[in-house]
Amino acid sequence: MKNKTSIQGSWASRWIFILAATGSAVGLGNIWKFPYITGENGGGAFVLVYLACILMVGIPIMMAEVFIGRRARKNPINALADVAEESESTKKWGVIGLMGMLSGVLIFSFYSVVGGWVLHYIKVMLTGEMIGVTSDAAGSAFGALLADPATLLGWHTLFSIMSIAVVAAGINKGIETATRIMMPALFVLLIILVGYAMTTGGFAQGWNFMFEFDFSKLTWNAALVALGHSFFTLSLGMGTIMAYGSYMTKDASIGKTVLAIGGLDTLVALVAGLAIFPIIFSNGMDPAAGPGLMFISLPVAFGQMAFGQLFGVLFFVLIGVAAWTSAISLLEPTVAFLVERLKIKRITAAVGLGIIVWGLGIACLGSFSFMSDVTFFGKNTFDFFDYITANIMLPLGGIFIALFAGWVVKDKFAQDELQLPSAVFKLWNISMKYTAPIAVAIVLYFLINPMQ
Numbered sequence: 001m002k003n004k005t006s007i008q009g010s011w012a013s014r015w016i017f018i019l020a021a022t023g024s025a026v027g028l029g030n031i032w033k034f035p036y037i038t039g040e041n042g043g044g045a046f047v048l049v050y051l052a053c054i055l056m057v058g059i060p061i062m063m064a065e066v067f068i069g070r071r072a073r074k075n076p077i078n079a080l081a082d083v084a085e086e087s088e089s090t091k092k093w094g095v096i097g098l099m100g101m102l103s104g105v106l107i108f109s110f111y112s113v114v115g116g117w118v119l120h121y122i123k124v125m126l127t128g129e130m131i132g133v134t135s136d137a138a139g140s141a142f143g144a145l146l147a148d149p150a151t152l153l154g155w156h157t158l159f160s161i162m163s164i165a166v167v168a169a170g171i172n173k174g175i176e177t178a179t180r181i182m183m184p185a186l187f188v189l190l191i192i193l194v195g196y197a198m199t200t201g202g203f204a205q206g207w208n209f210m211f212e213f214d215f216s217k218l219t220w221n222a223a224l225v226a227l228g229h230s231f232f233t234l235s236l237g238m239g240t241i242m243a244y245g246s247y248m249t250k251d252a253s254i255g256k257t258v259l260a261i262g263g264l265d266t267l268v269a270l271v272a273g274l275a276i277f278p279i280i281f282s283n284g285m286d287p288a289a290g291p292g293l294m295f296i297s298l299p300v301a302f303g304q305m306a307f308g309q310l311f312g313v314l315f316f317v318l319i320g321v322a323a324w325t326s327a328i329s330l331l332e333p334t335v336a337f338l339v340e341r342l343k344i345k346r347i348t349a350a351v352g353l354g355i356i357v358w359g360l361g362i363a364c365l366g367s368f369s370f371m372s373d374v375t376f377f378g379k380n381t382f383d384f385f386d387y388i389t390a391n392i393m394l395p396l397g398g399i400f401i402a403l404f405a406g407w408v409v410k411d412k413f414a415q416d417e418l419q420l421p422s423a424v425f426k427l428w429n430i431s432m433k434y435t436a437p438i439a440v441a442i443v444l445y446f447l448i449n450p451m452q
């Protein structure tokens, strides 16, 4: 199975792979979701559990995804099947890839709606209509946007087309070009924003909120959210990293590459929190405000700061780009599968899939208006898609990938790809066989049987 390349192409270099995978990992999860779920789950203790999940579960599983993809050089379904076959197991393992693709479709559906909110806020910042507004006014403006399906549809459509177009253009012309420029720029802007946050007078409070570990606030539900988020933020459990790994060159070290990706992603999440919480505290807002946090508190802050309009535009542009490079990666595994299995053109596959996810997205954007009555287990479509993917499907996909890498793939094949020092390989192997699956299973168990 060695030395082949994917029919889709391959990354120009190891750094391009790191950048593309970081482009996938760094997205709305880091800048929009992480701060608000940290707020909702009480801060510090949640952050600590999240970091533990990244290190003990996320990074090892990411290594597994990359090596499986790179070994087979095919889309996730066929990659799992081929790697299983090589280790004399059944090709039915490919079904994990199928579940992953379904997760990708569901995530894209609500992701593109939020991407649309971001695009709308670029416009809002450009026109300056948020200058000098109060928190209440900003809150009502966000509420009014959610209640306006026509506007949301326009932005959702634009965001979907942007994502589909890049995937349709292919690995090198599309995904590579889209990621390599904007990720460093995002990082620089976040640092500028942290710099601003330091001047607001709320920095110490924001810092303490994130890094004071008060375990009395930790619940099983919070642990579940932290674990689920570690999969979401690293783009794990659904085949994205596997697909990206299948375009990775053979000579690059998987361990180091994955550490770089995981490290960058975590850094961006923490820096985003340190940029956002101080602004929230210094404006007397509630850190547990939920999904509207970024769209309400940040515009207020920008509306008050010197050059706020400029920073506001740039900030939302960059969040848009971060979301965009992630959205692309949600589509890539399925597009690669369609191209390889049905032997159709990439553009046909991308547009076909695009129409499906765009349609599902309409149900998500309608969750706040014309479809607010439609609920699944008490949640509207938007929340339901978010909940079952991040909290259930990605962790489940992760367990199966770990079990697969630990128990099914023969050590010699895994080590042939990973090339780890033998002590590190043992650790990784234990994580695949036991630590990662058991951690996920315990948390899922307590989700289903909550402790009284």
Ligand code: PHE
Residues within 6 Å of the ligand: 024, 025, 026, 027, 028, 029, 030, 107, 231, 232, 233, 234, 235, 236, 238, 240, 326, 327, 329, 330
């Ligand atoms: N990692 C992305 C984020 O943090 C979301 C994502 C999940 C992208 C799964 C691809 C696959 O926003």
